[in-house]
Amino acid sequence: MNFYIQAGIPIITRTHSLEDHTLSDAIETVFPMNTENMILYWNHIPISLSYKYDLAYMFPDILDLFEAFSLTSKGEMCIQWLPDTFRSNWILKWRSNNIEIETHWENVVGNVQELLNRHNQVKIPIDAFMCEWKKVFNNIICGLVSCGYSQSDLQDFERFAKIYYSIPRQGVLYEEDKSAICMNPK
16 A cells, blocks of 8 residues: 555643634644654655644645545645645545545655655545544544534534544554544534
């Protein structure tokens, strides 16, 4: 498999901020800087993404992408990921239940952007791509709920929950994990 995700087991801060109104703000509050990262494997090259900053910043684009998959069976999207430690441009094209991703990497933790640019394309079934994110989404939802956030607190929480529930299973590293899902965002 040329695209898969190791979600990790990030700790949470047990902090809730009344100033958080977006998922991105709340994710940044919920996860500390020093905890396990998500590792995205791109053509078997590991890329570390922090929950606190990288994923929090990327989350609106991730939701838009997943929503686009559900709205149309064929499409194209360009995403400019701008976190300092995951600066890259992705051109995503999907049709016939497959997604093709062509990338240009500018800055990545570990200075592996040249290697990533030599292996800059991935093709994967859309459902497999989405399933790779399920455990990450579960970690985020569990963190939010554990810190007292709910759908009434945060913009897009209901949208996020709908996307989460639409993903049929976990990714390849977690297929056998039948542990309880920590989800009741109401």
